[in-house]
Amino acid sequence: MVERVLITGGAGFIGSALGEHLKASGKEVWVLDDLSFGTRALAPVPDERFLRIDIRNRAAVQRTIAMAAPQQVLHLAAIHFIPYCNAHPVEAADININGTINVLDACATAGSVNQVFVASTAAVYPIAEGAVNEEHPTGPLDIYGITKLAAERIASEFCLRTGIPTIIGRFFNAFGPNETNPHLIPEIQRQVRAGRRVLSLGNLEPKRDFIHTSDMARAMGALLDGGFSGCEVFNIGRGIEYSVLEVVQAFERVLGEPLSIEVDEARVRKVERMHLLADVGKLKRRTGWEPRWSIDEGVASLLTEPLLEWKGAHA
Structure with missing residues (x-):
């Protein structure tokens, strides 16, 4: 049976690279995106599997995820340009926190979801001189990092409440096409x-720490296939x-x-x-992933x- 995956933010920069990778690996990809920053042409799915929804619309998100009935949900939809978040804190919190609650609650009630990935950020870490690993204390410096740390806490509570395995990926600085x-x-x-x-x-x-979106997509794919239980946090950078x-x-x-x-x-x-560097030892040890x-x-x-x-x- 082909696994069905749904990517929120799948018409965006990282989400579109992820969709292409998962599609090439044989998964049936669905995309949920409101196209406020994404582009329809980037989403590698036919029209019937493209769902134009704003994640702030709680009822629409619940209805849509239940209809799509995915086994895996990868939640990447967010506002993540730090100057914009700092200038629009209410909007950033509404999308990055309330939107995450809506997506995860929909996953809890859909009846089909058996694994969730939630995109977070290296911006949850405080200032540090060397490489930071997943056990490093958090301490965000800006609105974006604060909203994503809140989303991490929500994801952890979701995992405890539902028992659905949940992976939190802390993205470092992505670069690549689109x-x-x-x-x-x-x-x-x-x-x-x-x-x-x-x-x-x-x-x-x-x-x-700049990491190509192709390598990020491969890392997320490896994490989905890792067979993890409970809630796990992984840095996703190049090192x-x-x-x-x-x-x-x-x-x-x-x-x-x-x-x-x-x-x-x-x-x-x-x-x-001045520094933001990932220790990606855990990701490499647990999945065998290496950047290319x-x-x-x-x-x-x-x-x-x-x-x-x-x-x-x-x-």
Whole structure:
């Protein structure tokens, strides 16, 4: 019997990569997405398996998940661009917290769901100098991290209440095709593709753990197939950190020409952590997963792929 999986946020950046991976692995993929930031063309499903629903609509979410009757639900729908979350805290909380409650309650009552994955973030961690593992104390610095830590607590309670195995994946900095938010790498991509060789950027010193969405999708697939019980938390990163300057240098290597940087004060975050690095030892030990994409390989692909039009507040 083919396993049926439903991905909330499956028309977005990471969700679409996940859908393609699960589809290629033989699963029947359904997507639930309101297209506020996602794009219908990215969801790798026919129209009858695409469900245009806002996760804040509790009745619609319950009705839709019951109708789809998936065995596995992967909840990725969220607002995750940190400056937007900080500027719109009520909306961020409504979607990231109340939306998660709605999705998980629907999973509890659907009668078909036997496994859940909830996407969280490395933003739940406090400032740290070295790599952080899953046992590291939490301490988010911004509204986004606060809402996702709340979603983690809700997922843990859901698991205890229902007995449905629940995996929480703490995403580090994703990059790859079809980005729907103006994060660092897609911003450099767009400026370079527009012919600019003097880049307008914000903070230059922070280091981040960049992981390609293809590797993230493979990690989530491996976790689904891991046979875990109870509630488990896993970091999903590459285990290597790069500064903004090192990312620019990757673009220079691929382009074969130098790039200059000018700091745009409007892009400088007032609260910034200097390091964010994943210890992915648990993920590797428990699943056998290993990352495949280097940052240079990912950048090379970004310089040839079609650019996605950003929607909504990021357009």
